[in-house]
Amino acid sequence: MAEAETPDEEVTPKKKSKLPIIIGAVLALVLGGGGFYATWSGMILGTHEEKVAEVTASPLPDxxxxxxxxxxxxxxxxxxxxxxxxxxxxxxxxxxxxxxxxxxxxxxxxxxxxxxxxxxxxxxxxxxxxxxxxxxxxxxxxxxxxxxxxxxxxxxxxxx
Missing domain, CATH: 3.30.479 (Tetrahydropterin Synthase; Chain A)
Known part of the structure; x- marks a missing residue:
């Protein structure tokens, strides 16, 4: 009798790669850090020294x-x-x-x-x-x- 051929390899679905998640996390950290540095150093909103110089106290009341x-x-x-x-x-x-x-x-x-x-x-x-x-x-x-x-x-x- 002829035996039915049974496949040796079972069909398994391919696992999705985690590479896009890792790349997304790294890009979020890099862009967040870059945004923080740009704001902190004054590249975006002006320098900290300019803001301190702008603050002037009004005279005290009598x-x-x-x-x-x-x-x-x-x-x-x-x-x-x-x-x-x-x-x-x-x-x-x-x-x-x-x-x-x-x-x-x-x-x-x-x-x-x-x-x-x-x-x-x-x-x-x-x-x-x-x-x-x-x-x-x-x-x-x-x-x-x-x-x-x-x-x-x-x-x-x-x-x-």
């Missing part, structure tokens, strides 16, 4: 800072903290320094009164400092009159 005496407030018994130490400075227009300094006892009075009225839980809240600062600044501006005080800078706010 301001001064009036220091406020530190305030220490006793907190209610039973709270996690016993005292609040508060130190600040008031940013004023330079011609108004003497007038704001003259009103410092009134400023201290409203700051003391406000800080004593604030609830201890609000004082312990980290985000409350922004609200406290805004409320105190508004009260200071009312006492000193419009146009004298520009800002209130809190330099120390310690609960212990």
């Amino acid at each position: 301001i001064a800072f009036v220091p406020v005496e530190p305030i220490i407030i006793s907190l209610i018994p039973g709270s996690s903290s016993r005292h609040l130490r508060f130190t600040s400075q008031i940013e004023v227009n330079k011609p108004m320094v003497d007038e704001v300094t003259l009103l410092m006892p009134r400023i201290m009075d409203i700051m003391n009164g406000y800080l004593r009225a604030v609830d201890v839980t609000q004082l312990e809240d980290p985000s409350a400092l922004i609200r406290i600062r805004a409320h105190m600044l508004r009260r200071i501006q009312i006492v000193t009159g419009e146009g004298r005080v520009r800002d209130l800078l809190i330099t120390e706010f310690v609960l212990n």
